[in-house]
Amino acid sequence: MSDLKIYNTLSRTKEPFEPLTPNHVGLYVCGPTVYSDVHLGNCRTFISFDIIYRYLKYVGYKVRYVRNITDAGHLEGDRDEGDDKFSKKARLEQLEPMEIVQRYTVGFHKVMELFNTLPPTIEPTATGHITEQIKMAQQIIDNGYAYVVDGTVYFDVEKYNTEKPYGILTNRKLEDLLEGTRELGGQDEKKGRLDFALWIKAGPEHLMQWPSPWGMGFPGWHIECSAMSEKYLGKQFDIHGGGMDLAATHHTNEIAQSQACYKVSPVKYWMHTNMLTVNGVRMSKSAGNGFLPEELFSGSHPLLEKAYSPMNVRFFMLQTHYRSTLDFSNEALQAAEKGLKRLWDAYEKLGVMSHGSGAESVDAELDEKVRGLVAEFDEHMNDDFNTARVLASMFELVPIINSIKDKTIPLSALSKETLTLLQTKFKSYLEDVFGLKPSNEADNTKLQGVMQLLIDIRKEAKTKKDFATSDKIRNQLAELGITLKDEKGGDMSWSAE
RNA sequence: GGUCCUUUGGCCGAGUGGCUAGGCAAAGCUCUGCAAAAGCUUCUACAGCAGUUCGAAUCUGCUAGGGACCUCCA
Numbered sequence: 001m002s003d004l005k006i007y008n009t010l011s012r013t014k015e016p017f018e019p020l021t022p023n024h025v026g027l028y029v030c031g032p033t034v035y036s037d038v039h040l041g042n043c044r045t046f047i048s049f050d051i052i053y054r055y056l057k058y059v060g061y062k063v064r065y066v067r068n069i070t071d072a073g074h075l076e077g078d079r080d081e082g083d084d085k086f087s088k089k090a091r092l093e094q095l096e097p098m099e100i101v102q103r104y105t106v107g108f109h110k111v112m113e114l115f116n117t118l119p120p121t122i123e124p125t126a127t128g129h130i131t132e133q134i135k136m137a138q139q140i141i142d143n144g145y146a147y148v149v150d151g152t153v154y155f156d157v158e159k160y161n162t163e164k165p166y167g168i169l170t171n172r173k174l175e176d177l178l179e180g181t182r183e184l185g186g187q188d189e190k191k192g193r194l195d196f197a198l199w200i201k202a203g204p205e206h207l208m209q210w211p212s213p214w215g216m217g218f219p220g221w222h223i224e225c226s227a228m229s230e231k232y233l234g235k236q237f238d239i240h241g242g243g244m245d246l247a248a249t250h251h252t253n254e255i256a257q258s259q260a261c262y263k264v265s266p267v268k269y270w271m272h273t274n275m276l277t278v279n280g281v282r283m284s285k286s287a288g289n290g291f292l293p294e295e296l297f298s299g300s301h302p303l304l305e306k307a308y309s310p311m312n313v314r315f316f317m318l319q320t321h322y323r324s325t326l327d328f329s330n331e332a333l334q335a336a337e338k339g340l341k342r343l344w345d346a347y348e349k350l351g352v353m354s355h356g357s358g359a360e361s362v363d364a365e366l367d368e369k370v371r372g373l374v375a376e377f378d379e380h381m382n383d384d385f386n387t388a389r390v391l392a393s394m395f396e397l398v399p400i401i402n403s404i405k406d407k408t409i410p411l412s413a414l415s416k417e418t419l420t421l422l423q424t425k426f427k428s429y430l431e432d433v434f435g436l437k438p439s440n441e442a443d444n445t446k447l448q449g450v451m452q453l454l455i456d457i458r459k460e461a462k463t464k465k466d467f468a469t470s471d472k473i474r475n476q477l478a479e480l481g482i483t484l485k486d487e488k489g490g491d492m493s494w495s496a497e
Numbered sequence: 498g499g500u501c502c503u504u505u506g507g508c509c510g511a512g513u514g515g516c517u518a519g520g521c522a523a524a525g526c527u528c529u530g531c532a533a534a535a536g537c538u539u540c541u542a543c544a545g546c547a548g549u550u551c552g553a554a555u556c557u558g559c560u561a562g563g564g565a566c567c568u569c570c571a
Contacts, residue, residue, distance in 0.1 A: 030571070031571090033569090033570080038571090039570095039571090043571085049571095170500075172499090172567085173500090176500060177567070221569090243571030244571080245566075246571070247566080248501095248565095248566050274571095275571080280563075282570095283571095284571095285569075316509095320511085321511070324510085327509080327510095329508085329509080331508060331509070331521080332509045332521085335508075335510095337521095339520045339521065340520095342520085343520095345535095386511075389512080389519085393518090395519055396519075399537090402534095402536065403537095408535090408537090470530090471531080475532095478533085483533070483534075484534090485533065485535075486534075493534085
């Protein structure tokens with residue numbers, strides 16, 4: 001279907017993408033924990049996978065995209081403290097745990113919509129799949145890879161490792177991992193230091209708890225993704241994604257759980273997106289350097305010089321490969337803003353071009369160049385979703401488009417086929433694959449009519465050398481954030497911030 | 498301490514063993530009533546040292562800086 005290559009964390013190489021079922025892709029991405037606002041780092045991962053999802057669809061795959069909502073208590077802090085995030089937050093805010101979940105889930109969806117990400121095809125919640133998780137834990141016990149201690153179920157990592165390499169995803173040996181694990185002050189009821197909980201016994205203080213074969217409790221940190229991915233995508237599926245920070249623990253344990261339960265390796269391609277940093281430091285909840293999306297859009301965070309629109313941020317992220325860290329700074333963001341404007345302006349000019357019935361005088365060399373650059377879009381996306389390279393190719397086309405608009409290059413220099421190709425590819429990529437969209441102002445048809453009227457008046461004024469009127473129109477529009485551009489041949493165009 | 502990654506021009510950032518990525522900023526010119534926009538041109542970098550090679554920013558080794566994970570986090 002395509003020559004797509006994907007970097008697989010498992011092999012640490014780019015591999016040709018071959019879906020398990022022809023023409024179909026099963027994609028699972030670890031979603032947010034909805035006990036606080038999503039910060040921008042979270043958004044980067046979801047935006048990256050949104051583009052991956054969009055591209056897979058664009059290429060023609062039928063994609064089932066599952067992204068979970070973690071709304072059940074994970075352990076907070078050290079494993080046996082037995083405090084779950086939702087209960088803690090709930091006590092703090094005097095709310096029902098599900099009120100927290102509801103509030104932040106709604107907030108998350110709103111932010112994702114602002115960023116113009118497509119919703120996943122299935123968005124399962126952990127609390128909605130308690131039975132599946134219990135069943136899976138039981139099966140792992142039955143298979144001999146987990147044990148129960150006082151109502152809590154632990155996964156036996158060392159036993160598992162005798163049969164399958166536990167640290168396979170991050171290329172670590174068990175001995176090394178054991179060395180790196182800290183001693184946990186002697187309260188350990190686990191057999192092995194690396195053992196992790198599949199099910200956790202609840203105390204009376206836990207607001208979220210469910211009955212299980214082992215007593216009242218709640219699911220462990222990793223089991224939800226294993227259980228839900230199996231339910232919706234099967235025991236083996238194509239792509240599992242998430243942030244790089246999840247690889248070493250969460251995804252490693254997912255692999256172990258699925259292997260122990262179903263005796264197969266669950267995922268063919270593991271994909272990990274890199275972190276977002278602020279002034280070189282990773283954006284994270286604990287570091288306190290996270291921007292809330294709203295702060296970014298309004299420019300209200302002290303570190304931000306101005307407001308940046310969702311599309312500005314999305315474009316900024318597209319300029320970097322998903323496996324590279326991305327550093328957030330005002331300068332970089334403003335550079336992206338200007339770049340996006342330049343690209344989008346060219347795209348809009350391109351959209352209204354059409355060949356007349358006049359004779360063609362195709363410039364073969366130029367025509368060839370344009371076709372070559374357009375062909376690069378697919379090539380770069382097929383190379384592990386290299387959006388930065390696609391944008392570079394697009395930017396190389398911008399001067400050509402501008403020159404045609406300015407009539408420095410006649411439109412007829414391009415063949416009809418090439419112009420159509422250019423137009424459709426730009427549209428497909430900018431809107432369908434990259435998920436960019438115009439600002440609302442420019443999209444408004446009434447405003448477009450009003451602007452046309454003002455342009456006509458200004459043209460008349462200029463013809464009469466009534467520059468007072470023409471400047472007044474231009475200057476007052478500028479105050480509103482609308483830029484009028486005089487073009488060669490007396491035409492005018494406009495763009496809004 | 499262990500494992501792994503990274504180090505590119507004023508800034509942000511791609512990258513393949515040999516062919517100036519791209520964006521932003523800056524400078525000059527063209528266009529223009531003025532301005533903006535746009536166009537054209539200029540700005541050839543790859544942490545340091547050594548090695549492999551006809552040839553390396555790209556491969557290997559060492560040194561130095563930065564970072565991630567090992568503990569909740571996309």
